[in-house]
Amino acid sequence: MTLFSDPADLHSHRVRLVLAEKHVTTDIVDVDPLNLPEDVMDLNPYGTAPTLVDRDLVLFDSRIILEYLDERYPHPPLLPVDPVSRATFRMYMYRVEQDWYSKVNVILGGGKPATKARKELKESLIASAPIVEAKPFFMSDEFSVVDASIAPLLWRLPYLGIELENKASNIFNAYAARLFKREAFAQSLTEAEREMRL
Incomplete structure (x- = not known):
């Protein structure tokens, strides 16, 4: 199994975190999203990272990758077993992407839109505090794919200039x-991500 991973990207980070949680041996190839190797361009029509290659299977949407990994390597389970709870957790992941990840992309783009996105992300996080x-974990007593999606975001808050009060x-x-004290989280960090907290 090979993961083509952007060493500074939220989506790649959460895939690396789930791989570490599940103790899956993977070749992780760091790629520059602005200068992807031809291998990735040949495999992924969108030319994006993360891209996961498992024999003849190629996946390039991080949510689909997370669900595939949870089904392929069922222990420890990171999604609930029953269909209603699974669907609910999938909706949480969708909300994390739509409400929080999308703001990160705008913040990283800089300029006036970044100021507005920073304020909106901060307010949204504060509203979700209860x-x-x-x-102990997001709407759960156990670590899940939702936590694996939120942890990379929380790690980046100081880097994004967001301080909660x-x-x-x-x-x-x-x-x-x-989240950060989990062994898998430490294993999932790249050098670029470690530098975000210095």
Whole structure:
């Protein structure tokens, strides 16, 4: 199995985190998203990272990759077993991407839109603090693919210039500490991501 991974990208990071959680041996090839190798361009019609190659199978959407990994390597399970809960967790992942990841992309683009996106992301995180506080992990007692999606975002908050205040800060700091102390999280970090927290 080979993962073509952007060493600074949220989507690639969450795939690396799930691979580490599941102890899957993978060749991880760091790629520059602006100068992708021909191998990736031949495999992925969209020319994006992450791109996962498992024998004859090629996957290039991070959510699909996460679900594939959870089904292919069922232990530990990172999605619930019953269909209703699975669908609910899939909706959480979709919301994380739409409400939070999309803002990160705008922030990284800079300029006036970045200021607005930074404010919106901060407000959205603060609004979700009571949900985060309710359980040890996101809406769950166990680490899930939703947490694997949120952890890379929380890691990048200082880099993005976002500082939460008051109670929301305490809630997210405690949640982030639980995520960051996981051995798999440490294994998932690239050098570029470690530098984001220096």
